[in-house]
Amino acid sequence: RKEVEQDPGPFNVPEGATVAFNCTYSNSASQSFFWYRQDCRKEPKLLMSVYSSGNEDGRFTAQLNRASQYISLLIRDSKLSDSATYLCVVAAAGNKLTFGGGTRVLVKP
Amino acid sequence: NAGVTQTPKFQVLKTGQSMTLQCAQDMNHEYMSWYRQDPGMGLRLIHYSVGAGITDQGEVPNGYNVSRSTTEDFPLRLLSAAPSQTSVYFCASSYWLAGAGETQYFGPGTRLLVL
Numbered sequence: 001r002k003e004v005e006q007d008p009g010p011f012n013v014p015e016g017a018t019v020a021f022n023c024t025y026s027n028s029a030s031q032s033f034f035w036y037r038q039d040c041r042k043e044p045k046l047l048m049s050v051y052s053s054g055n056e057d058g059r060f061t062a063q064l065n066r067a068s069q070y071i072s073l074l075i076r077d078s079k080l081s082d083s084a085t086y087l088c089v090v091a092a093a094g095n096k097l098t099f100g101g102g103t104r105v106l107v108k109p
Numbered sequence: 110n111a112g113v114t115q116t117p118k119f120q121v122l123k124t125g126q127s128m129t130l131q132c133a134q135d136m137n138h139e140y141m142s143w144y145r146q147d148p149g150m151g152l153r154l155i156h157y158s159v160g161a162g163i164t165d166q167g168e169v170p171n172g173y174n175v176s177r178s179t180t181e182d183f184p185l186r187l188l189s190a191a192p193s194q195t196s197v198y199f200c201a202s203s204y205w206l207a208g209a210g211e212t213q214y215f216g217p218g219t220r221l222l223v224l
Contacts, residue, residue: 008149032210043199043215044152087151091210099144099151 003027004090006100013078013107020074021103023088032091033064033071037084038102044087047073078107111135115200115216122190122223130185130219132200138214139205141183145169145196146218152199158183159205190223197221 006023013019025033033050048055050062050071061074071090075082088100116131134141142157154167158177172194174186183202187194198219203211 004151034210034212036213041218043217044213045215046212049210089210089213097154097210097213099153101149101151 001026002101003098004088004100006086006088006103008101009104009106011103011105013075013082013105015078015080015107015109017078018074018076019078019105020072021086021105022070022072023090023100023103024068024070025088025090025098026069027090027092027098028069030069030090030092033062034089034091035060035062035071035073036087036089036099038087039084047086075105078105080107080109083107113200113202113214113216115198115219117219118217119220120222122187122221124190124192124223126190128187128190130187130198130200130221132183132185132216133181134183134200134202134214135181136202136214137180138202139180140211141177141200141202142167142213143173143175143183143185144199144201145194146199147196155185155198187221190221192223195221195223 035047036044037047038044048057054063059076063072085102085104087102113134143155144152156175158164200216201213
């Protein structure tokens with residue numbers, strides 16, 4: 001079993017719709033959680049950290065469920081520019097980062 | 110600030126050749142790392158460094174070598190290229206705390222094809 005698993009997608013989303021997807025992790029000692037965004041043939045960039053209480057950044061909402069060991073990302077009012085691959089990243093002590101394989105989102109007009 | 114820079118952007122090698130992928134950052138980050146990204150596999154850690162003179166192996170270190178003589182530079186050496194090393198290589202840097210998960214800043218990547 002992979003340490004961090006994501007549905008690879010693609011999630012085909014009409015412009016203006018809401019899309020949500022999860023990421024599961026196996027290491028119960030994981031301490032920090034992140035979503036990174038990666039555009040085609042580009043480097044990953046931090047989208048947002050995920051806090052225990054859940055957090056929002058504009059149209060993006062991230063949630064953490066420690067009991068079930070997953071994090072989620074919800075995108076409201078999807079824009080064409082949201083088309084990208086979203087990487088789930090889980091960090092343990094000592095800055096040990098584990099990346100998921102990514103979830104591809106395609107927003108269509 | 111240039112951030113994290115990588116050279117070359119693209120490279121084609123023949124099996125058995127060696128080469129060095131360059132990575133530099135100007136943010137005075139202690140932590141630097143190399144990842145490879147293959148389809149469906151996510152990013153996998155090759156080697157990392159928590160400061161000048163200190164390096165350690167990641168998840169997939171075989172066939173690669175690193176050194177860290179300065180804070181700014183962290184080159185990755187392929188000793189004898191193999192087709193299995195065809196991949197996209199990303200260098201990343203961040204501040205280093207004993208806790209978990211500083212924001213990683215990635216370079217633009219090097220696309221390597223080994224024939």
